[in-house]
Amino acid sequence: MELGLSLGDANTNNTTNSSPKSFFLSKKNVTSSCNDHEKKKSLGFCMALGINSSSERVEQDEDEDEENNTSEEGTNNTLPVQLDLLPLVPVPLPPTNNLPQSLHWSSDNGSSENVSSGNGGLPAARGFDVNRLPAAGMDEVSSPNSVASSFRMDFGLFKSCVNIIGVGNKRNSVSAGGNDGGEPERASDDDENGANTRKKLRLSKEQSAYLEESFKEHHTLNPKQKLALAKQLSLRPRQVEVWFQNRRARTKLKQTEVDCEYLKRCCETLTDENRRLHKELQELRALKTSNPFYMQLPATTLTMCPSCERVASTTTTTTSAATPPITAPGTTTTSDSIPKAIPFLNSRPRFFPFTTNNNNPNHSHQSAAS
DNA sequence: AGATTCGGCTGTCTTACCTCA
């Protein structure tokens, strides 16, 4: 099911034809990605921008392209439309040189690939990446709890199998029964006592930070990367896999929240604008009744150019041309003023998938708003 | 074409930790 939120002509069937004047709320993504969050916060509506979860796939594909060292950068013909929901806010990335050491992914061809070079490998996809929010820095994202709590976990929680690596712990590799490098098992993790209890551990600060940095570079891992990361962090590959799964899910959830908030603001702005225009219309009608000469204005028909979607006017002189134009105070009927009266629509965000043919050489319409 | 494998996504459970009264 697709919900079409049309901002354009109500007469056009935007949901069925290819005229992209509306953006859609994909039920698949809305229900799935917002489900947990809506239970808690009831944000009203969520939105899946783009093309049915393609953004995640885009990141994955780009990552894989990096790994394969393909030279097809920027030549991807199947590049999905990236809809920037929010204004591009240049948020400085935290320095990545605070890693314990550089991340070296072993690519498939065996060559070691240093990926800790800033955000060079990051897909510049989202205009507003929740991972780069200043308030969602490394520690805040990965570990909202205090540093002390993390260290408390490291040294105080594990009763029988504390094995410290650096400052962190190695409890997981112990409980894995020496499964490092083994294939990820989907069964529940039995600890060394054979108890089938699902013991939950807290990753150390260093482990979380390392995983975060890895996630900034690659949102998905190939088996080799997963094994290398698990070995480096003394975690089970399954743990790394699960961590990335959860991280992706939470990133998506946060992005959905951000998108949702932005769309709510857009909706409020449009509602206010609609209210204001209704009020203006009422004022014009009132003026029309009070001023009988008002209707002797040259009839001005406002039409929208289907090509550039700008308002044009055609004046039909049905009345005396000597009649001076009378305009209502504060209101204008010229073609220039109409778009200016709708500042939001003039500065509409680029995520509206409008098709503009302004570069069309055959487009001879003299733009009134130029 | 159907079976199998694999990886990602989603929903849910569980646990650790924080806040506050």
Next chain:
DNA sequence: GTTGAGGTAAGACAGCCGAAT
């Protein structure tokens, strides 16, 4: 200062689905 309730974040898992083989 201690404690318990409530909330939240995060780790873990099962099930499902799509793609690849």
